Every structure is written in C-alpha cells, then in structure tokens.
Amino acid sequence: MRLEPIANPGLARSLGFPAAALLATVFIASALAGLAGANPLATLGLILKGAAGSKFALLETLNRATPLIFTGLAIAVAFRAKLWNIGAEAQLYAGAVVTVILGTSALSGMGGFAVPFVALGALVAGALVLLGPVMLKTRLGVDEVVTTLLLNFIMLLLVSYLLEGPMKDPAGMGWPKSAPLDRALRLPRIVEGLRLHWGFGLALIAAAAVWFVQKRTTLGYEMRAVGLNPQAARFAGIPVNVVLVKTALLSGGLAALAGFSEVAGLKGHLSLDLSPGFGYTGIIVAMLALLHPLGVVITAIFVAGIFVGADSMSRAADVPTYIADMLLATALLLMVLAIGLTKFRVVRG
C-alpha cells in the first residue's frame, strides 16, 4: 500500500472525508456511552442540550470557548510558520500573572482606562516567555518542542510559588490564590446577569486581526513562506530567523491574552486551576481548524460545547465527564486521518 498525492482534490473529497470523520466520532462516542451503561442517543442528546440547549448553556459554551480561541490562534499562527509552540499553557499563565500584578498595582487608580495597558502588559509577558525558546532555536538549533513543553511545568511551579508566597492573598483564608483584581479593571459582562464577558469580543477581534495579518501583510506572507519552505524562503532573501522571532512574539502574546481574559473577565483572581489545559486543548482547536484563524473560532466553540455539554450530561445521566476527552481525542485523530485522505489517495501495490 502506498500514498499517492492528489493534485486537485474535488469538493466531494475535501468535504466528504471530514464529514465522515465527524459522523464516525459521533458513532464511537455513542458506543462509549453505551459501554458506560447509558442510552447512547439520550447521552448525545444531553450533551447537545447541555452545550446549546438554552441561552444560558449557549453563553456558557461561548464563555468556555474564549480562552480556547486565544490559545488556538496562538498555536495556529506558530504552526503556520512551522514553529512548534507547545507552550501556550506557560504563556497563558505568564499573561495571567502580569494581569494580576498590574491589576492590583497603582494602575488600578486609573479605573477602566487602565484595562488596555493591563492587556498589553500581559501580551508582552507571553511574548517574552516564547522569546527564549525561539532564540535557542534560531541561534543554537535547540528543538522548540522540548523547550516550550518543559517551560509549561516550570511556569506552573513558578505560579505555585508566587501563590504560596509573594502574591498570596492575605485575605484568602490560606488558599493559594492571588488578591482579586480591582473591580474597575474587570471586563464587563456582555449580557447582564450571565457570565459571558467582553473577553469573547476581544477573542473575535483577535481572530479577525490574525486573519488580516496572514492574508494581507508582508509579515503574514513571510510567515507562510517560512512555514512552507524555509530553504526557498532563505534563498529568496526572506530573513527566516527574524520572521520566526516575530511569529513567536505574536503567538506568545495571543496565548497570554487567554490568561488576561480568564483573570480579568471570569475569575477576577489567579489560582492554580485557572486553566484546565487550555494551552494543550488549543493545539486540538488549531489542528481541527486546519490552522485557519477564522476556523479557530468555530472549532473552539465546538470543543468548548463538548466540554460544557459533557459536564451537564454527566450530572443528568451519570456518565463520567471523561467522555468529553475521549470524544475530542477521537475527533482529532479521525480529522487528521480525514485531512490526510483529502490530500492523498491510498493505492495498492
């Protein structure tokens, strides 16, 4: 068996295989629910209802999608230039730490006007976290997969130290969490009374901005060239290393905005459970979106819906929430396979 590349996959092929992958995912998820002793169809119905069955459920899904849009964009930007940033989790926490530091500082005296500065500070912090690995890559050829991945653990330990030490909330009854952000610096709710905040709006703007950068700017053109063929890019005179550094700053900054938005929009303070792996889930989001920035918005909402829906289903049907992880893993693997099948044909002999 061999793979033959297909020069021009038709519409049926480019849509048919991904659709089949989604269908197969649903089928496998039903089988799993059945194994857990529940009625498969009812389980899926409950997930759907929990994710989008009411205004409250839908807003909760969008809420959960917000950090995933940021980390998904961060991954999509980096992967497009073949910069394998696995460290969105670390960049997210760096953004969150700086958000708390600035948000509890003298800046809070400025009131709501300070919000953009806090966001900018978070963005710079995330960018700087990725700067180290990318410099090691361009200068010394150190594999960024290893350095960015390991930085995640270093950053978590650092945050743990900060929350037990210098940043510990004196009024926190001993819990490892930071002091709360000044009220004036919190992102307002989009719908009064519900948890959806303007971080979601910022995420949509970020997605549009990334799309614009990739499509219409010289930097976007350079990033795509470097990602598709660094050798040809270098020969043509594109400064490959400079482009990689710029890509890293953009990617790290986007991931950090996830931390900013979670702290300033949702939680109001920093704790170690700020992110249940948004940085890693961002990889799934970006891959499912085929690294397209507008696609990231859709897949982030889809992935968030599965998590939110599974939470609510689990309470009603007594099926473990792990089914959400299984669903996502299945969806990702099948989607990667489907994408392969749209580009290659399997030939016998």
Next chain:
Amino acid sequence: MKSALGGAQDIVLRLSGITKRFGALTANDAISFDLHRGEVIALLGENGAGKTTLMNILFGQYTADAGGVEVFGAPLPPGNPRAALAAGLGMVHQHFTLADNLTVLENIQLGTRPLWRAGLGQAAARVKLAGLAADFGLVVNPDALVGSLTVGARQRVEILKALYRDARILILDEPTAVLTPQDSDALFDTLRRAVATGLSIIFISHKMHEVMALSSRVLVLRHGRLVGDVATATTDRARLAAMMVGAEVAAPKVAPAMPGPAVLTLRDVSTRTIGAAPGLQGVQLALRAGQITGLAGVSGNGQAALSDLISGLVEPQSGVMEPAITPWSPRAAVAAGIARIPEDRHKTGTIADFSLTENAILETYTGAPYSHRGLMNWRAAEAQTRHLIATYDVRCPGPNGPIRQLSGGNMQKLILGRVLDQSPRIILANQPVRGLDIGAIAYVHGRLLAARDAGAAVLLISEDLDEIMGLSDVVHVMSEGRLSPEFGRGQMTAAQLGLWMAGQGFDHAA
C-alpha cells in the same frame, strides 16, 4: 554480443503491452520488447517520456494497468520487488542506495541474510566478492566505509551489489550522470565484460555518444510510447535525436560574444567547507559583461560553494569579491543586480504550495509596488505575474493556482521571468536546464543568450559538458574547490576538460 541472432530460447526478458496511466496521463502506452542474452539495450527518451515508470513496473514498484513481464520464460508477479530480485533482475539507481556508515562488504550483504541465521557469513561473502571484482574489473576495498569512497567507487559497489545477488539482467538508470569521462570509460569496460559473460543490460541515458558506444540496440520512448527500435549500427545521433523529440533538432547557433569589462571579480577567494561539500580554495574568476562563462565539473566539487557565495548565502573566508555584497545576504545580492537561478527549482527556487503570484514576488515583495507600510498589494503582484506569464510563455491555468501543478519547464520559465525581469547585470544560472525537455532547454538557452547579448555577465554552472561547450564563450573547470584557468571557446576538447574535471592539471597551474 549482437542482438536478435538467437531464437526464442535466448530471450531473457519480455515485456508485452505494458500500459500505465496516472490520471489523464498515459505514462506507458502498450510497450512491448524483448531483451536477449548478452544484449545491451539503450533506453532513450526525454524526461517524462516514461523510462522511469517502465523500470519501476519492471521492479514491482508500480503495477501496470495492462500487460505483463516474463523473465526467463516465467511470468513475473506484478507489484513485488522481491520477486523481481529473485528472478535475476538487478537495478543500479541514478541516486545511490548505499548506507554511508557501513563498509562495502556490509552494504553488499545488506538484505541478503535471513534474520534468524546466526553469524554474518562474511568469510564466504568476501570470497565471492573477490571473485566478482576480479571477473568484472570492479576494484574496491571490501572493508572501506562507503562514506569515504569516491562517486565512481560507490557506483562500482552498486554494481557489485547487483552481481552479488546473481543478477542476470542489469538495469542502469543514467549511470554516468555523476561520473567524469574517465570514470565513465571504466564503467563501460566493466559492462562490456559483464555482457561477455552472458549478462543482459538495459541502459537508460540521454547522452548520445554513450548510447552509440555501448548499446547494440536502441529503444526510443516518446510520450509513453515506443517510437523506435533500431540496431545501433544502422542509425546515428541525429536520427536518434529526431526520434526522441519527433522532429529534427537544430543545434543552437551561438553568435560570437562582444565581451565588455569585468563586472564581478573573485580574487583568491576561499570559503568554509560545509559537511562533505568542499569550499572554494583560492579561486580567481572574472565575469565579463556580454559573455557566458561556463563552469564544468563533476557535481559536488565546489560548484555549490561558488553558487552560494554569489547568491549571497555564504561569505568568503578569505580573499575579495568585487563588488562585495553588503551585508552578505541574498536580499543584498538581488539588490546588487545578481539574478540567481538556483540548482533545485523545487526545493530552493519555488515554494510548491504557493501560487504563481506568491512565487513571482518572492525576491521583490519588500518594495513598491508589492508592499507598502507592511501591507501587501496583491493586485500589483498579480498584474506582474500575468506580465511574466505572457512574456516568458509560462503555460499554466492562471496566476493563482499553486506552482506545484506546473511542469518543470514552466516552473523554470517563471523563475527566469522573476529574475530576468529585474534587468540584472550578473546572471548565475546553476544547472538551468536539468530535467527539462528539449523544447524548454532551447527556450532557457535562448533567454540566457539574449541576456548575454543585452550586456549581462552570465555564469553557467552545469554537469553537462555538451551544454557547457555549446553555450559558453569561456570555460573554467572546477575540481575539489579549485578553479582551472580560463579556456577560450574551442580551446579544449571534451577529453581534455575531462582530465581537468578529474583533478589533473591543477598542480601545474598552481
């Protein structure tokens, strides 16, 4: 040794009606022929004529859509490389398939020993190898690491590998592409000995003089069809060339050059050695306006270093290049009026998944009219691409399709347009016609000559001596990073240049 003397019992290989389609393209169209014992068949054809596809079917890498193969009277199961080897077929690929970190003996034994058998059986292998080496004049030290061997010696190992597996039919895919003329002569001597012992050979080549010298019969493929099957003794080069392209080919007529002043001078330039490729060693070179300077040499002798230097990729370690590129970067080289046609148009010259438009502005996108304050002007880029497509006769569906859909010739025309449209003063053409069909070759050569006549200094790097001697006004030869003195047009014969390519003459000159 002459063909077609024996009867049916002499037929060692029979192809009947082999047909292979890739989508709309018919790569092999009902090809049938017989190979006799002790016969040398030359398989001639342009790139894309279907030679490689046919050999891949023979070796079971592809399965034919129709037709069959018989070896020694028994049908060969399709799609099974192991069966092809067992039946006595041996292939020597153009790009060697050897492990550099193993010895000659280990390479030759590779894949011949069952996994569950203890011991390496090296003693017996050594004896067999020595016998083969003596019989066929293939001198090579069995304990040498393959990585340390010369290109000629590596090819001997490839041939020994096939003979060691008791191949009775040898297939050689462009075996002389990487050899000096002297190494080629030694190879031919080996092949003649092999034929004398009853082996049969299929020999794939573009080079007419080799075909005439070695083969007893010539098969010509064109667009997947067998268009000629003639005894070598009854034909000549012109007739074979005509069969290959389907029309009489006119040799390019090159008017005498009107050389101007030197526009690029290297004085005693050396560059760092990178990996196995030698750097430049004290190179003196002057490229004059209105003149084509040819650079002959076996690949891997420093041509890449010279090309990287002038392309702005590598700085000189010592010596002076005038004018210098500051800073030493590809972008500054382009700005200095250097047009660069890279050796590998797929890996270096273009970005396969980019559109024609995105590829057309790769070197010029930073300035007006393509970008302004960090924003791209795709309309201007597309207009320029349409201009290049029209001016340089690029056959394509349009400026917005990916460039990987284009044939090699059309890809090269777009690269030509990209660099020549900047009215360069210096043109670096590194293997500009490798892998192109004859029509595209003539087009590229015509463009280079036109640029010369318009006053550009052209440096033509090629492994094809015929191309160098046909096109160049002056010729240098490169060997192990050293550059020969300048020879005028017609001053040296191919054989004399061959000696320089093999490294002789440099000591006297230096």
